[in-house]
Amino acid sequence: MPTWKKVGVALAVGALATGAAMHQTGSSEGIAGLSTSLLDGTTNASDGTASPAAKGVFRLGFSFFAGFCLGSFIRAALRIATIAFGFWLAMTFVLSYYGLLNVDWNAVSSIWDRFAANVESEWADFSTFITGSLPAAGLAATGLAFGLKRH
Secondary structure, three states, X not given: OOHHHHHHHHHHHHHHHHHHHHHHHOOOOOXXXXXXXXXXXXXXXXXXXXXXXXXXXXXXXXXXXXXXXXXXXXXXXXXXXXXXXXXXXXXXXXXXXXXXOOOOHHHHHHHHHHHHHHHHHHHHHHHHHHHHHOOOHHHHHHHHHHHHOOO
């Protein structure tokens, strides 16, 4: 893994750990006296409960880390799927060439069109999930890009 990826993941894990530690210790000051929430703009209570800043730092680190993991998984899954699809396609061409397999390319084209339409609708749902479910969609998108990028 390149150094810049290691640094990005380390920063995200550090934010996760910092937020979790601030939450466990019940710090009402946050990081360097940060006394406002990163999430909803409210100020901290001084009753010994964990600060909203702790929750915000934890969520920011989690968003990047989740995006990075998703990106890495998607890149690996696409690599495997590409190899499998290429092998299937090569075998189909070879078997068709030798007359062992008769391929109806019009049927293959219609199946491909349905598959592409399904992927498009699922991508819209995935995009909605990423932007709505993760607390910091910008960091999640950055993590996803880092995970998808090879080097």
